Amino acid sequence: MEKETLDKDIMRLLEEQPDISTKEIAEKLSVSEDVVAKRVETLSDTREKILIVDDEPDAVMATKRALEADGYNVIDAGNGAMAFDLLRSDIPDVILLDVMMPDMDGFEVCKRLKEDPAYRNIPVIMLTAKGEIDDKVGGLDIGADDYVTKPFNLKELKARIKTVLRRAQD
Numbered sequence: 001m002e003k004e005t006l007d008k009d010i011m012r013l014l015e016e017q018p019d020i021s022t023k024e025i026a027e028k029l030s031v032s033e034d035v036v037a038k039r040v041e042t043l044s045d046t047r048e049k050i051l052i053v054d055d056e057p058d059a060v061m062a063t064k065r066a067l068e069a070d071g072y073n074v075i076d077a078g079n080g081a082m083a084f085d086l087l088r089s090d091i092p093d094v095i096l097l098d099v100m101m102p103d104m105d106g107f108e109v110c111k112r113l114k115e116d117p118a119y120r121n122i123p124v125i126m127l128t129a130k131g132e133i134d135d136k137v138g139g140l141d142i143g144a145d146d147y148v149t150k151p152f153n154l155k156e157l158k159a160r161i162k163t164v165l166r167r168a169q170d
Contacts, residue, residue, distance in 0.1 A: 004089060006031065010039055042090070047073040048165060051092035053083040053109065054127070055101045059150075063096070066154050067161075080104030084112075087119060094164055096157075099128035099139070107142060114143030123164035127152065 006029065013025050022040060026033040050072050054060045057078070064074045075090055077083040079101050095113070099106035106126055113119045123145040128135070131149035139147045145164045148157055 006035075007039055007043060007089075010036060011043065014040075045073050047071055048094070049073045049075065049090065049092040050094050050096060050161065051083065051086065051090070052076040052096045053078075053080065053101070053106070054096070054098035055079055056098070059098075063154075063157075067158070070158060072161075080106070080109040080112075083109060091119075092122060093168065094123045094125065094161055096125050096127050096161075097144070099126055099130050099135070107138060110139065110144050111142045121168070123168050125157075125160060125164060127157075 009029055010025055013020055013028060017024075022036045023033050025040075026036045029036070050067055052060050052063055052074060054063075054076070055078050060076045060078075064076060067074045075086060075092065077086050081104060083095075083097075097106045097109055101109075106128065110124050110126065113122065113124060120143070124143065125146040125148060126139040126144045127148050127150060128139075129150045136147045145167070146160050148160060
């Protein structure tokens with residue numbers, strides 16, 4: 001069963017029977033109890049969600065830990081294709097997007113996000129070592145909401161995340 005359909009079915013059952021157990025939901029939907037428990041946990045997480053798209057695991061881990069310490073729910077994808085797979089089930093409040101990645105670079109990912117009505121309103125912060133003015137202008141021209149060059153200061157990145165989240169709520 002597809003996550004989106006499963007999530008809707010779980011929510012429907014919870015609305016109809018607020019005291020229903022995960023075991024009962026699993027039996028009604030013919031899925032494992034573990035799957036139901038994980039989906040319920042995801043659905044009930046009200047923290048702001050940040051998607052980090054970067055092919056460098058060390059950079060992702062450090063940024064992820066710092067953001068989680070500030071109370072964000074952080075998910076990650078190692079490339080553009082993985083990001084789009086994640087977006088089918090997890091819609092983030094903001095995306096931190098590396099530019100230099102294999103197969104589909106961050107500019108292409110951002111362009112596709114901003115062309116898709118389902119994702120165009122998600123704020124995108126480009127995070128990249130490409131700090132030339134033409135790169136920055138190019139990223140902003142295709143729809144990025146901000147552009148931060150690596151290496152970056154975590155305090156500044158957190159401030160920029162708060163800013164784009166605040167703008168998105170207005």
